[in-house]
Amino acid sequence: MQLELRQGPIQWSALLILVIGMRPTLVILGALAFVATGCGSSSPAKWARPQVVRLGWHENCGTRANPIPIRTRRLVVEERRWLVELAFRNETSSALGVLQPHSPDMTYFGLVPFKTASWREVLTREETARDVYPRTIADRFKPKKPRLLAPSDGWSGSFSGPGRLPALTPLRVVLGLFVIGEGKLPRGFARGFVCMSERVVRLQ
Numbered sequence: 386m387q388l389e390l391r392q393g394p395i396q397w398s399a400l401l402i403l404v405i406g407m408r409p410t411l412v413i414l415g416a417l418a419f420v421a422t423g424c425g426s427s428s429p430a431k432w433a434r435p436q437v438v439r440l441g442w443h444e445n446c447g448t449r450a451n452p453i454p455i456r457t458r459r460l461v462v463e464e465r466r467w468l469v470e471l472a473f474r475n476e477t478s479s480a481l482g483v484l485q486p487h488s489p490d491m492t493y494f495g496l497v498p499f500k501t502a503s504w505r506e507v508l509t510r511e512e513t514a515r516d517v518y519p520r521t522i523a524d525r526f527k528p529k530k531p532r533l534l535a536p537s538d539g540w541s542g543s544f545s546g547p548g549r550l551p552a553l554t555p556l557r558v559v560l561g562l563f564v565i566g567e568g569k570l571p572r573g574f575a576r577g578f579v580c581m582s583e584r585v586v587r588l589q
Contacts, residue, residue, distance in 0.1 A: 429551035433588035446580035448573040451477035474539030481534045482564040493561045494523040502555045502585045555585035
């Protein structure tokens with residue numbers, strides 16, 4: 386399923402939801418205005434303790450014809466930092482720019498908390514964008530995050546960020562911003578998008 390954001394004259398806004406032939410296990414969010422949960426100042430009832438969670442997720446952020454496979458291996462939680470280990474590969478017909486915009490209200494590479502594990506909440510994200518949880522945005526990449534992925538190129542490593550994570554709260558992994566430059570868009574893609582995991586993880 387793809388939530389596409391079309392570009393207006395000044396900013397990007399959510400306008401259209403499309404259902405494509407094969408529901409990918411990661412949503413493509415046409416983005417330059419995706420707002421992360423967690424701008425409130427309140428704290429959750431409980432913070433997650435330090436732990437290592439082996440995920441073993443195999444998901445596809447693209448389509449059947451132009452896949453972007455993502456293998457999310459594990460999530461490491463420390464007292465004041467977290468780390469995600471994963472790999473993704475561009476198996477589309479187009480080069481993908483890999484950007485990391487900086488905005489106080491946007492999460493791209495990182496973790497996003499939700500109130501439920503329901504996919505419906507993802508689709509109504511704008512209504513629940515302001516919440517009690519902190520933003521969890523990556524500030525370190527190992528190895529360095531590529532700026533451009535040609536077809537068949539990939540990246541494998543980890544990204545991490547500061548902050549504590551809420552316990553017992555559904556968390557989704559977010560990657561992006563991915564941008565397809567000049568040329569014809571592959572069917573089912575937006576010009577700019579982020580990938581959000583369909584699966585969730587709850588920490589102890």
